[in-house]
Each structure stands twice: as C-alpha cells, then as structure tokens.
Amino acid sequence: MRTITVVTTAGRPDDISMLLAQKACDELGVGFEPRKKRSVVKISEALNANVIVAGKNRYEYYPKGANVPFFFHPNSxxxxxxxxxxxxxxxxxxxxxxxxxxxxxxxxxxxxxxxxxxxxxxxxxxxxxxxxxxxxxxxxxxxxxxxxxxxxxxxxxxxxxxxxxxxxxxxxxxxxxxxxxxxxxxxxxxxxxxxxxxxxxxxxxxxxxxxxxxxxxxxxxxxxxxxxxxxxxxxxxxxxxxxxxxxxxxxxxxxxxxxxxxx
Incomplete structure (x- = not known):
C-alpha cells in the first residue's frame, strides 16, 4: 500500500488553522483529513500516511512512523x-x-x-x-x-x-x-x-x-x-x-x- 500525505489541523482548530490547512492542501496537491480528536499517530496508521499538521503558529510534518515532527526553525x-x-x-x-x-x-x-x-x-x-x-x-x-x-x-x-x-x-x-x-x-x-x-x-x-x-x-x-x-x-x-x-x-x-x- 502506497504511503500518501494528508493535511490535518491541531486538536482544536480555529479559522486560521483551517486556512493554513487549505493552503497546504492546495500547494502540495493533497487531501484534507479532519482531526476528529484523533492523535496524529492514529491518523497516520489508519491512512498509511505522512501527516502535515496546520497549527496556529507553524506547520509540523510527521513522516509515516516518525516519533517527532519536523518543523521549521532557524536552528543553528x-x-x-x-x-x-x-x-x-x-x-x-x-x-x-x-x-x-x-x-x-x-x-x-x-x-x-x-x-x-x-x-x-x-x-x-x-x-x-x-x-x-x-x-x-x-x-x-x-x-x-x-x-x-x-x-x-x-x-x-x-x-x-x-x-x-x-x-x-x-x-x-x-x-x-x-x-x-x-x-x-x-x-x-x-x-x-x-x-x-x-x-x-x-x-x-x-x-x-x-x-x-x-x-x-x-x-x-x-x-x-x-x-x-x-x-x-x-x-x-x-x-x-x-x-x-x-x-x-x-x-x-x-x-x-x-x-x-x-x-
């Protein structure tokens, strides 16, 4: 089964989160998956998917099977x-x-x-x-x-x-x-x-x-x-x-x- 990518929101999405989620879907050409109080891991396992989470302050990316998210930060x-x-x-x-x-x-x-x-x-x-x-x-x-x-x-x-x-x-x-x-x-x-x-x-x-x-x-x-x-x-x-x-x-x-x- 091929791994896909889906976009979801933080646990309690607001209007900004929904707009950011739509932006990610549009730019990446992928589908939206409602959070429905599920954990990112549950969504990933159910859909065999990489998951991008649109939060209030940033995007987080959870590749399939990853324990920690990848997100942008100026780092070093x-x-x-x-x-x-x-x-x-x-x-x-x-x-x-x-x-x-x-x-x-x-x-x-x-x-x-x-x-x-x-x-x-x-x-x-x-x-x-x-x-x-x-x-x-x-x-x-x-x-x-x-x-x-x-x-x-x-x-x-x-x-x-x-x-x-x-x-x-x-x-x-x-x-x-x-x-x-x-x-x-x-x-x-x-x-x-x-x-x-x-x-x-x-x-x-x-x-x-x-x-x-x-x-x-x-x-x-x-x-x-x-x-x-x-x-x-x-x-x-x-x-x-x-x-x-x-x-x-x-x-x-x-x-x-x-x-x-x-x-």
Whole structure:
C-alpha cells in the first residue's frame, strides 16, 4: 500500500488553522483529513500516511512512523550569524570562500541553516538557491522561511532572500549552464548519527537520504564557477572517493571538502 500525505489541523482548530490547512492542501496537491480528536499517530496508521499538521503558529510534518515532527526553525543559523557579525570565523564560510554578490547553490537544503549563513554573506546583490527533494520538507521550509517571525536581524532578511526549489539535485544541475553558480554545496545525510543533534534527528526521519554519485559531483563541478564544497561526517570516505580536499577539524564530527574549479 502506497504511503500518501494528508493535511490535518491541531486538536482544536480555529479559522486560521483551517486556512493554513487549505493552503497546504492546495500547494502540495493533497487531501484534507479532519482531526476528529484523533492523535496524529492514529491518523497516520489508519491512512498509511505522512501527516502535515496546520497549527496556529507553524506547520509540523510527521513522516509515516516518525516519533517527532519536523518543523521549521532557524536552528543553528541564529547564533552562527551573531558570531559572524562579531567577526568570528565560520567553517562553512571558510570552506566556501563566499563574498558579497556571489551566487550559492545548496543542493541539499534540509532545514536551511547553511543557506541562511550563505545568504547573509552574499547579501541582496547575491543569490542563494536551495534544493529539496522531498516536497513536504520543501513546503515546510519554504513556508517557514517566508513567515517565521523573529526580531533577530539579519536573520529575517536572510531567510526571505533564499529561493527554495522542490527538485532532485542532479536533475536541476543538468539544466543549468556551466559556471552558473559561484559555489555549489552539498551535504548528503550523514552515514553516522550525530547523537547531540536533536533537530537533525527530525530531519533524518523527514528528509530524503541521498547518495553522492560520480555524475552528481561531475555536474556540480561543471555548474560551479569557483568551487564545489562537500560536508560529511568525519569518518566518511566521500572526500577521498570523489576527489575532495578534506579540511580536517579536530574537534568537530563533520568535515568540509573542497574541489577548486580550475580556471
């Protein structure tokens, strides 16, 4: 039996929840399921469905069998941007070597933290595009980036500048001209679990688990004008297998790898 996606409301829906539920149904092309005092788990089991819950303040996404929901939150981007604003270094920015006005393609958007940091650096004269394969995750993140209310600047403006595209990375790359993005970035799901990251666990359940391939790396290299950057677990062999120069970080559980574009 095929897993479908349905939209429901919080336990006690109001007019706003109903409008948000209708928006999700319309944008995703899926059906609405009345809550009827049932738990999300009950609805999911009865319909063999992924469930998106339209609440008063946010959408929550429960993939079939998930114990915790996936929802949009700026996550680590908030405190990373504060550090960057104070002049402190950020490993992603060091690996990407981004500058104001650059274009940045995030092939594996996920919750969008790295894309937000990139958007801060490239500014309004630059461009950030984030690709997300799973339509439900893309909807949650795109909506969250467009509506999340925070007084923390420049976080809000950074979120609003990111273009979220629901597509498979390799197919998108194939359609792009050569040298069309300054930096192409990819962060496939870690092969190893990072226990400390609760937000990552929700994304692990909700997101698509992508495997790096020779074709994907080759297309990324063609599309990149300056460099391709890979993020992976420190135990990963992806860096060596696909020709990335690993930037070792002794106190971190993930590393960055770089492939410079030969000019």
């Amino acid at each position: 981007a908030a405190f990373r941007l504060k550090r960057i604003d104070r002049g402190e270094h950020d490993p992603l920015l060091e690996a990407c070597q981004l500058f104001e006005g650059d274009s940045f393609l995030d092939c594996t958007l996920g919750i969008g933290s790295d894309a937000m940091v990139a958007a801060f650096v490239v500014g309004k004269t630059g461009a950030v595009v984030g690709l997300e394969t799973d339509p439900n995750v893309a909807f949650i993140v795109k909506n969250g980036m467009g509506t999340y209310d925070t007084s923390e600047l420049p976080l809000t403006s950074c979120m609003r500048e990111i273009k979220v595209v629901n597509t498979e990375a390799l197919e998108f790359l194939k359609e792009q001209p050569s040298d069309s993005f300054d930096v192409v970035y990819m962060d496939p799901m870690f092969e190893e679990v990072i226990e400390e990251s609760n937000n990552f666990e929700a994304l692990r359940a909700a997101g698509s688990h992508l495997s790096l391939s020779e074709q994907w790396v080759a297309e990324a290299y063609r599309v990149a004008k300056k460099r391709v950057v890979l993020k992976a677990h420190y135990k990963s062999r992806l860096f060596e297998d696909f020709g990335f120069k690993r930037e070792v970080r002794l106190t971190s559980k993930f590393h960055y790898g770089v492939r410079e574009k030969k000019l």
